[in-house]
Amino acid sequence: MAARSTASASISFGLVSIPVKMYTTVSSHHIGFHMLHKKCGTRVKQQLICPYDKEVVERSQTMRGYEYGKExxxxxxxxxxxxxxxERTDRIDILEFVPEETVDLLYLDRTHFLGPDKGAGRAYKLLADAMERNGRIAVGRFGVRGQDQLVLLRPYKGGLIMHQMHYADEVxxxxxxxxxGKVEFKKAEQDLADQLVDQLSTDAFQPEKYHDxxxxxxxxAIEKKVAGEEITAPPERPEAQVIDLFEALKRSLGAKPTPGDQEEPPTQQILQAEGTEEEEAPAPSTKRRPAVKKATHRTTHRKPREKKSA
Structure with a gap:
């Protein structure tokens, strides 16, 4: 089934403007649950409660507030x-082209496919191919919902994708x-670690091998419950033990220690937290009404400038 676009935009740089359509790259399929009343099995509804007035508050009786101090x-x-x-523009402004290897994946957020809009196929393909040949990706800004969103455009399998990015001060x-601190390893330990990595190495990542x-x-389990069957709990996992990293690497590789091997001091331990005494709960404080500064003036709303006709 053909994908449906979620929004329209235009890639803009210099005097070039390429109309594009945006498509989601993933389709979430997580199982969701509802909260039910144990007494009758009816789905419950959430309400807004004012802890000061001890009453239910309707949405129409609320206002937006920013907490600049404690309450x-x-x-x-x-x-x-x-x-x-x-002003809403739906325009993706390219600011610069950078080498792909200079972008840290840590900054990437959500991803969208970009496809050409009507009549833009040639310009779209020309830009994607040029970025592919030069090994460059584009850094830009996308005006979405009245906010500046930092984005990254990247050539992908003959087309383009757009990554929304975090700003540097967010990461x-x-x-x-x-x-x-500084850790020193023996040559034998390093060789065993390298062997383990080599043993589990493959030529390429194959996402289709993995599933939830x-x-x-x-x-x-849900299907069994619907059918009236019992659900059996899986066996408990064994408790963590204090192990020697060198021996653990050997076991991972399937190698048995030889009689000539001397026992090495533990280099890594799995520690289990011991129970601590519960702290005495503080005495409940008297609830007081929070201080709210009401808006004392109305900000003049600036009307967007009308676009001049060509």
């Missing part, structure tokens, strides 16, 4: 948001993650 809010109106939104540094085994088990 201190300022009201943000639709007019305030409209004042900072960009954490690995330096923030605790790392082991949890979802398959869950689907089978």
């Amino acid at each position: 201190r809010y300022v009201e943000i109106t639709d007019e305030d948001l409209d004042a900072v939104r960009l 954490r540094s690995i330096d923030d993650i605790p790392q082991p 085994e949890y979802e398959e088990r869950l689907t089978a």
